[in-house]
Amino acid sequence: MRILLQFPEGLKQKALEHAKSLESEGNEVFISSSPTYGACDLALDEARSIGADKLVHFGHAEFNKVDFNVEYVEYQADAPLSLLEGSLAHLKGFKVIGLVTTIQHVHQLDGIRSFYERNGKSVVIGKPYGFAKKPGQILGCDVGSAATIDRKVEAHVYFGGGIFHPLGALLATTKPFLAIEPFANKVEFIDALRGTYLKRSRGKVLASLGARSFGIIVSTKNGQHNMDLALLLKRRL
């Protein structure tokens, strides 16, 4: 079988190992060198171009059905929980907290919930809204796990790497928002970013008021391709 392997940047160092293992089973293995930023960003064109029988996509959960043989291999990272202790000082004033994370750490949610419950918190974990698959999981395009519990909690806690995921959840909520980044060894409230990003976004809208032409960008990433919406926007402009 001819197989194309696709990895997010952070997992590419594991590519050769996986390739060797699949080759030893008699497959012909290729590794995609392009970056990928999510399950919506499958290397389908590359897979078709090399005549692959299957695309194995690492690091993200299945997102939407596509017209190709895709196997998703989720990646679980066991992040150290040592920052939780220190986060209690930040959360002192809050009794009911919401908890969100990315797919890599969803398997750690139970442990994190127990920790906070042992320390007197009431923990709420929301359901994903559209594309995410698991309770407490957020995606760039699905922050429902945070948004749907906003009224029920006094503060939100994000556990995981980077600002991309919590930022979406932050903008979709109104309560204090604590980000715990286990690999960057950082615990901080990121509420101030709400104002920054809203201002920036409004600034862009204002700046566009004098524009004489507008462009509508249509992504060709399989999970971001929305031609109907693009054509609707064009008619409305």
Added chain:
Amino acid sequence: MRILLQFPEGLKQKALEHAKSLESEGNEVFISSSPTYGACDLALDEARSIGADKLVHFGHAEFNKVDFNVEYVEYQADAPLSLLEGSLAHLKGFKVIGLVTTIQHVHQLDGIRSFYERNGKSVVIGKPYGFAKKPGQILGCDVGSAATIDRKVEAHVYFGGGIFHPLGALLATTKPFLAIEPFANKVEFIDALRGTYLKRSRGKVLASLGARSFGIIVSTKNGQHNMDLALLLKRRL
């Protein structure tokens, strides 16, 4: 008809103009925002992804047949010929010169040839070897117009922009090589680059001698996709 327009970076500023004209004829027009680096680099995946009936590719001549409705629109740029006069001093010692250029200036070759002939030179214009279409034309992957006349001339003259095209021709020839860049207002012998690039290339080969793994890169650009060669290399490694 749904049409995707594709432009090299330098021609993108003309995109809206072409789009409007085609729209006024009742077409639905999209503009590719990706860069393209030659006729071998067609936005076929994008065209298929948006369900286009046709891809109009500007700035390059037809290269190889593809399984899609592609219209090539060549782009002719009238570069100023004012540098020719000054180039005569550089070419003083050479009676027979070869002349090469890119597709944008091929239509200017006759004028350039006449200029040199009026000034006592004998001008040789070679045939393209593989992918280029016109006498005197060079491509990144076809410098035959220069290589095939190397024995007949005392010096080569490249007329056009950038170093990418003449570099290939330079490495495939042995005679003095004058580059006339009309837009950068530069006339210079680039012979010294021969040694630089050969050394760099040999250095890379030397550096690889201790490598434990080798990667074979398979391009998915339509005109650079050579799976058979990649598989052959893999077996030989």
